[in-house]
Amino acid sequence: MPAHVTAVRGPLIWFRDDPFLVGRDDAFVYESDGLLICEGGVITAAGDYGALRERLPRGTTVDHYPDHVITAGFIDSHIHYVQTGIIAAFGSQLIDWLNHYTFVEEQRFSDADYARRIASFFCDELLRNGTTTALTFCAVYPQSVDALFEESSRRGMRMAAGKVLMDRNAPRRPARHRSVGLRGLQGAAGTLARQGPQPLRHHAPLRPDEHAGAAGGGRHVVARAPRSAGAHARLREHRRGLLGTVPLP
Known part of the structure; x- marks a missing residue:
């Protein structure tokens, strides 16, 4: 059985490196309209909504939080x-x-x-x-x-x-x-x-x-x-x- 897919849309931020080592611009990622995709509770994709939305299986509900900020725990x-x-x-x-x-x-x-x-x-x-x-x-x-x-x-x-x-x-x-x-x-x-x-x-x-x-x-x-x-x-x-x-x- 395929893993259950969930998706969250909204302003998305995360760090891809240590800002003390590589600088803020190279470490910090911000997507004003981002999409976070999870399969079975595990994150499988994160990035621009327009670039990732086609990866969602048909019928997937996207929870949209345009006035919030989505970030790592x-x-x-x-x-x-x-x-x-x-x-x-x-x-x-x-x-x-x-x-x-x-x-x-x-x-x-x-x-x-x-x-x-x-x-x-x-x-x-x-x-x-x-x-x-x-x-x-x-x-x-x-x-x-x-x-x-x-x-x-x-x-x-x-x-x-x-x-x-x-x-x-x-x-x-x-x-x-x-x-x-x-x-x-x-x-x-x-x-x-x-x-x-x-x-x-x-x-x-x-x-x-x-x-x-x-x-x-x-x-x-x-x-x-x-x-x-x-x-x-x-x-x-x-x-x-x-x-x-x-x-x-």
């Missing part, structure tokens, strides 16, 4: 899905906010059902606001990662996400020894590999904000992690501490 380069429930929670200092709200909320993600419910809401909210790709922190619990990938995969989204590695200066329950965090990372990477080709990347976010020693420990964990895994490290953000980055190999 947005990318959120830093977000915490496990903090969805505490957005706008007050905190005078980072460490106070972590202790009073963040660590308390993130411990709830040890419950797979709760993680799945929040992941579902989180993905729906991203899509509702035009975001189709995100780099997001999960919690220390593997089930928080599994829930996010299950829900994002179901919606055809792209996610870079993974377990947080955190082993000190945090409540005892969410804190994990580095070896435990590494085993979880290896298991998650293996699970992802068994899923076959997916528009997903798995990474291990490090949270060394609260103690300089955790930065060194996180570095060794990343050095021994599977080659298929990326890493996302945080700057030290607490104003009463020293600023610094995590040295990665």
Whole structure:
């Protein structure tokens, strides 16, 4: 059976290259009367309406949005899905906010059902606001990662996400020894590999904000992690501490 064809017409913009490398004129494409054709939910053509309309199968409905702008999905380069429930929670200092709200909320993600419910809401909210790709922190619990990938995969989204590695200066329950965090990372990477080709990347976010020693420990964990895994490290953000980055190999 042929794939279902959908079409959207209207002002169309997209980037075909990096504007910081090739310049705006070579990177940016604008069609004042554009056409976007999808087959089975996958984009197969984009360009001038007049040039592409003959490619539409007979009877295809074209949704026309002349007063809108059609563009690729947005990318959120830093977000915490496990903090969805505490957005706008007050905190005078980072460490106070972590202790009073963040660590308390993130411990709830040890419950797979709760993680799945929040992941579902989180993905729906991203899509509702035009975001189709995100780099997001999960919690220390593997089930928080599994829930996010299950829900994002179901919606055809792209996610870079993974377990947080955190082993000190945090409540005892969410804190994990580095070896435990590494085993979880290896298991998650293996699970992802068994899923076959997916528009997903798995990474291990490090949270060394609260103690300089955790930065060194996180570095060794990343050095021994599977080659298929990326890493996302945080700057030290607490104003009463020293600023610094995590040295990665």
